[in-house]
Amino acid sequence: MEFTLLPVTPFAQNCTLVWCPETRKAAVIDPGGEPERILAELAKRDLELDAIWLTHGHLDHVGATGELKARLGVPVIGPHQADDFWLSRLDEQARMFGFPAPVAFSPDRYLDDGDTLTLGTLRFEVLHCPGHTPGHVVLFNREARWAQVGDVLFKGSIGRTDFPMGNHQQLLDAIRNKLFLLGDDVRFVPGHGPMSTLGEERRTNPFVADSRFG
Numbered sequence: 001m002e003f004t005l006l007p008v009t010p011f012a013q014n015c016t017l018v019w020c021p022e023t024r025k026a027a028v029i030d031p032g033g034e035p036e037r038i039l040a041e042l043a044k045r046d047l048e049l050d051a052i053w054l055t056h057g058h059l060d061h062v063g064a065t066g067e068l069k070a071r072l073g074v075p076v077i078g079p080h081q082a083d084d085f086w087l088s089r090l091d092e093q094a095r096m097f098g099f100p101a102p103v104a105f106s107p108d109r110y111l112d113d114g115d116t117l118t119l120g121t122l123r124f125e126v127l128h129c130p131g132h133t134p135g136h137v138v139l140f141n142r143e144a145r146w147a148q149v150g151d152v153l154f155k156g157s158i159g160r161t162d163f164p165m166g167n168h169q170q171l172l173d174a175i176r177n178k179l180f181l182l183g184d185d186v187r188f189v190p191g192h193g194p195m196s197t198l199g200e201e202r203r204t205n206p207f208v209a210d211s212r213f214g
Contacts, residue, residue, distance in 0.1 A: 003016055029139065055079055076108050132151045134165045175208045
């Protein structure tokens with residue numbers, strides 16, 4: 001498995017391009033904006049975009065989805081259907097955050113806990129991790145010990161839960177009872193900021209470290 005991070009828009013959210021080195025098939029995860037930059041990266045690396053994968057429905061993570069889908073005809077997969085609450089309000093989100101109005105889209109497939117995604121020879125497991133949004137999912141490649149966690153967990157912090165339909169306890173439960181069980185060695189890409197490992201956060205993150213929970 002290979003990947004590269006493309007922080008996009010003034011929010012610097014991590015759009016991730018992940019691909020199978022054997023087949024050169026790629027998925028773009030959370031294309032929050034700057035579609036031309038994403039397309040240029042695909043061309044530079046001679047990759048074939050197979051799908052768009054979404055961890056959740058906030059505009060800063062889906063803003064370029066509609067345009068990429070319209071231009072390339074690839075399916076949009078994810079998030080969990082509970083995030084229709086957010087996907088149906090993209091224009092409202094754009095006004096709130098000062099973003100241009102996005103091209104509308106609907107997911108071709110929603111994801112549930114326990115689903116799997118394939119990309120060439122790669123396999124990704126789906127974990128439903130609500131709290132930041134009700135339909136947030138995490139994508140985990142067990143062989144590479146790698147996860148894309150969106151806005152669930154960050155290096156030294158956790159996702160906000162003060163947006164509509166956020167739930168702080170659900171978020172803590174998702175991190176402690178799902179993500180941390182994947183293993184301390186798992187590297188993860190957060191929705192914003194630098195990568196970390198689950199073990200590092202379990203030891204030092206002031207919100208979810210083991211020391212906080214006895």
